[in-house]
Amino acid sequence: xxxxxxxxxxxxxxxxxxxxxxxxxxxxxxxxxxxxxxxxxxxxxxxxxxxxxxxxxxxxxxxxxxxxxxxxxxxxxxxxxxxxxxxxxxxxxxxxxxxxxxxxxxxxxxxxxxxxxxxxxxxxxxxxxxxxxxxxxxxxxxxxxxxxxxxxxxxxxxxxxxxxxxxxxxxxxxxxxxxxxxxxxxxxxxxxxxxxxxxxxxxxxxxxxxxxxxxxxxxxxxxxxxxxxxxxxxxxxxxxxxxxxxxxxxxxxxxxxxxxxxxxxxxxxxxxxxxxxxxxxxxxxxxxxxxxxxxxxxxxxxxxxxxxxxxxxxxxxxxxxxxxxxxxxxxxxxxxxxxxxxxxxxxxxxxxxxxxxxxxxxxxxxxxxxxxxxxxxxxxxxxxxxxxxxxxxxxxxxxxxxxxxxxxxxxxxxxxxxxxx
RNA sequence: GUGGGUGUAGCUCAGUUGGUUAGAGCGCCGGAUUGUGGAUCCGGAGGUCGCGGGUUCGAAACCCGUCACUCACCCCA
Numbered sequence: 120x121x122x123x124x125x126x127x128x129x130x131x132x133x134x135x136x137x138x139x140x141x142x143x144x145x146x147x148x149x150x151x152x153x154x155x156x157x158x159x160x161x162x163x164x165x166x167x168x169x170x171x172x173x174x175x176x177x178x179x180x181x182x183x184x185x186x187x188x189x190x191x192x193x194x195x196x197x198x199x200x201x202x203x204x205x206x207x208x209x210x211x212x213x214x215x216x217x218x219x220x221x222x223x224x225x226x227x228x229x230x231x232x233x234x235x236x237x238x239x240x241x242x243x244x245x246x247x248x249x250x251x252x253x254x255x256x257x258x259x260x261x262x263x264x265x266x267x268x269x270x271x272x273x274x275x276x277x278x279x280x281x282x283x284x285x286x287x288x289x290x291x292x293x294x295x296x297x298x299x300x301x302x303x304x305x306x307x308x309x310x311x312x313x314x315x316x317x318x319x320x321x322x323x324x325x326x327x328x329x330x331x332x333x334x335x336x337x338x339x340x341x342x343x344x345x346x347x348x349x350x351x352x353x354x355x356x357x358x359x360x361x362x363x364x365x366x367x368x369x370x371x372x373x374x375x376x377x378x379x380x381x382x383x384x385x386x387x388x389x390x391x392x393x394x395x396x397x398x399x400x401x402x403x404x405x406x407x408x409x410x411x412x413x414x415x416x417x418x419x420x421x422x423x424x425x426x427x428x429x430x431x432x433x434x435x436x437x438x439x440x441x442x443x444x445x446x447x448x449x450x451x452x453x454x455x456x457x458x459x460x461x462x463x464x465x466x467x468x469x470x471x472x473x474x475x476x477x478x479x480x481x482x483x484x485x486x487x488x489x490x491x492x493x494x495x496x497x498x499x500x501x502x503x504x505x506x507x508x509x510x511x512x513x514x515x516x517x518x519x520x521x522x523x524x525x526x527x528x529x530x531x532x533x534x535x536x537x538x539x540x
Numbered sequence: 541g542u543g544g545g546u547g548u549a550g551c552u553c554a555g556u557u558g559g560u561u562a563g564a565g566c567g568c569c570g571g572a573u574u575g576u577g578g579a580u581c582c583g584g585a586g587g588u589c590g591c592g593g594g595u596u597c598g599a600a601a602c603c604c605g606u607c608a609c610u611c612a613c614c615c616c617a
Contacts, residue, residue: 179615237611246617378616399617426617487577
């Protein structure tokens with residue numbers, strides 16, 4: 120019979136790796152709560168229309184990357200490709216805008232996109248993201264960017280760069296696009312085939328092309344940031360000034376374009392040179408119109424998302440080299456020792472003292488080998504000799520020091536030695 | 541969707557111009573040590589050589605196809 124294997128582009132996170140994932144997730148939760156963001160848990164599937172309407176029907180995500188399937192009654196459902204749409208939907212559905220604003224949420228969980236897997240890109244991947252609702256003040260932009268920067272810095276990720284841009288209002292972009300197009304059409308022969316196609320589909324993306332010839336050809340292209348409305352310009356200046364004030368370093372990147380339709384004004388991305396081609400660790404921006412687009416009140420919002428696989432790829436080994444550790448190994452052997460050991464093991468665990476035993480082992484030697492391998496700090500030796508004396512031998516597995524202790528009340532005694540646990 | 545690279549033991553990999561029974565290190569199990577772990581020594585288990593077809597007296601090796609993994613394009617976190 121053929122072995123059933125996992126689906127292309129999905130990964131098992133094995134016990135050896137879960138400690139590093141907990142480290143990342145714990146840091147994300149800690150920093151979020153510290154900044155006043157509260158956790159929200161939303162479904163991993165939604166009506167397809169939600170994503171089509173929010174992300175943009177013409178984007179790659181919606182056009183060809185969604186896991187979409189019919190429910191039994193025929194309605195089209197989709198595994199979430201990102202977290203903002205569902206968070207906004209929940210915000211509207213529960214009429215959260217009737218509660219005092221601002222409201223700040225964060226989420227952690229799996230997302231799904233049907234792409235060809237490569238380094239740092241999977242079909243099921245994990246994102247941590249935040250959404251700040253109700254504040255159009257640029258300090259809200261500064262806050263989410265600062266949260267992202269503090270988190271990634273805390274995790275000691277190497278060589279991070281924060282890139283900043285402003286996409287202006289939708290009106291600004293509408294006014295700018297023809298200006299850009301007239302420039303591009305002059306240079307069209309120098310552009311790559313992809314960019315000539317992009318001129319029709321998404322002209323802003325031409326500025327973001329990696330092909331050197333395209334970069335050279337667009338070197339002197341008119342920049343969106345020099346065609347911003349006064350309000351958008353002022354907002355952007357305040358965001359940049361705020362970042363400087365709190366000491367978050369950034370680099371202006373006028374070519375930075377976000378792929379999702381709902382972004383406006385502030386747009387940012389944090390990249391690292393340690394990631395291969397998919398070099399964005401986290402990215403986000405402002406999306407003031409999205410809540411209204413999805414049928415809610417007019418509520419400004421700003422947020423970001425972080426790719427946790429990419430964080431994990433960059434996480435220094437030193438900060439995650441610990442494995443799972445346990446306190447006690449109960450080496451119970453012999454007829455009476457085995458019987459008493461079963462009860463002792465349970466008593467230790469009820470005290471909250473992590474304890475292991477390999478029930479296959481019948482000799483002390485085999486027990487100690489298991490105790491060593493399983494990273495326990497102490498072994499509790501309980502054979503028939505000890506059983507007859509009503510005692511155990513507590514062995515420190517690092518120092519090899521042993522002491523004999525009474526079996527009665529042992530778990531309480533050991534607990535009192537480690538009150539912090 | 542398009543292109544490149546790689547598929548041999550649980551893991552990392554050798555395997556000569558095609559030649560007998562496919563190897564090593566690590567890991568695993570056991571013994572040396574019948575109540576004391578990690579070190580050492582000895583032994584053992586573990587393989588459809590990704591899969592299918594072809595060439596050949598003979599294929600892990602050569603050819604064709606296919607699948608998987610991987611990197612990159614596209615796009616994105």
